[in-house]
Amino acid sequence: NSRTISLLSQLEKINSDSVLGESDSARHVTSKILHLVQSQEKTRKEMTSKGSTGIEIILSTLEVKYFHFFGYGFIAVLYFIIMKCGGRRASVLVTKGGTQILLQLLLTASKDSPPNEELMVLLHTLLAKIGPKDRKIGVKARINGVLNISLNLVKHNLQNHRLVLPCLQVLRVYSTNSVNAVSLGKNGVVELMFKIIGPFSKRNTSLMKVALDTLAALLKSKTNARRAVDRGYVQALITIYVDWHRHDSRHRYMLIRKGVLQCIKSVTNIKLGRKAFIDANGMKILYNTSQECLAVRTLDPLVNTSSLIMRKCFPKNRLPLPTIKSAFHFQLPVIPASGPVAQLYNLPPDVDDVVDESDDNDDAETESEIETEIDDDKDQDFKNDDIETDINKLKPRQELGRSIEELKMYEQFFPELSENFQEWDLVSKEPKPFVPDANLSGPIVVPTASEE
Secondary structure (H helix, E strand, C coil), rough: CHHHHHHHHHHHHHHHHHCCCHHHHHHHHHHHHHHHHHHHHHHHHHCCCCCCCHHHHHHHHCCCHHHHHHHHHHHHHHHHHHHHHHHHHHHHHHCCCCCHHHHHHHHHHCCCCCCCCCHHHHHHHHHHHHHHHCHHHHHHHHHCCCHHHHHHHHCCCCCCHHHHHHHHHHHHCCCCCCCHHHHHCCCCCHHHHHHHHCCCCCCCCCHHHHHHHHHHCCCCHHHHHHHHHCCCCCHHHHHHHHHHHHHHCCCCCHHHHHHHHHHHHHHHHHHHHHHHHHCCCCHHHHHHHHHCCCCCCCHHHHHHHHHHHHHHHHHCCCCCCCCCCCCHHHHHHCCCCCHHHHHHHCCCCCCCCCCCCCCCHHHHHHHHHCCCCCHHHHHHHCCCCCCCCCCHHHCCCCCCCCCCCHHHHHHHHHHHCCCCCEEEEEECCCEEECCCCCCCCCCCCCCCCCCC
């Protein structure tokens, strides 16, 4: 009987009529609901409580023909519900099918020329909030054809940080899908990210952090990583990291510095990236910066990430190492004058004598990255028929190493294991029959009358 339920009932009746002339009434109801949601915590909880149909009514309203007349008001209602009430409400919106509806609204709103900036900010903020709750949002975005909408908004509004920030957050969610990352990379998203990130600056640090997280997710794709190496971005990342390391003396921007390291870590997953990292003197730079971070415990994540990068990129050599690379020297007993071993010993100290074949099949993998997309629903129902489930067949068969006849020669050493076990009578110095306990296994010998 509350006012909120009454307004929702009116809205549901308007939806069932589906008459364009009712748009004024719908706009009036929308404004009242928006006012209640903005001003009262009780209303927000009531609309998302268990058994409430408030979210469903709003979502169904957003699907009607007259969205352009009052759709902004209901998106604002969802915005206040999700942003003020936390993650559980975001999960409710996902379970009600809100992701699909918001993506369709984004596609519809993008067709306006120019797009409504306020509407785009609200839509992208909502998608960024519910994105982590919906593991299929990347596939849904690609199917609905909205991947490039956020990208184009960033391209044409680089100076409008209020709009760029939620767009980057949505791109970060999209990039967790490998196929989306390749598609966005082809449209120039990697180059765009390097226009946003840059040297040390206290302005727009939140935008810098989101851009670095997005770039790190994009560079996990080998195609995008090769594109970054070809354009010399590895050297740029190292330069940016050094600049932030030098100027961040109070360690307030540790997350940004870690974001740069995550980008370097992603790009060094390929052989070309590791080579570019070594050519840019990255080993020495990360080693020196890590040494300077050891004294501050809060910078341990930077040291750990730097260590992982250096271990991954350090040249691999076979043992024994006759060079200064190793603290230990393993001398071979005999070293032939010629041959592969002698060639290894004659190599210069900085030569990697282990051939890195990790990326030899990259071309085939790149094509498969785009052409194949695993269906999550099928994976859940998939059952491998080749797995043996019979416990008796899985038990290892215990076989004796020798035959029973050969083992009988050891009976005299283990009389307790024999059925003819007899106890020795200390008085008569003769063996006597042994009556075992009822819980023991073995023959039961009944004593004679004389023994009783």
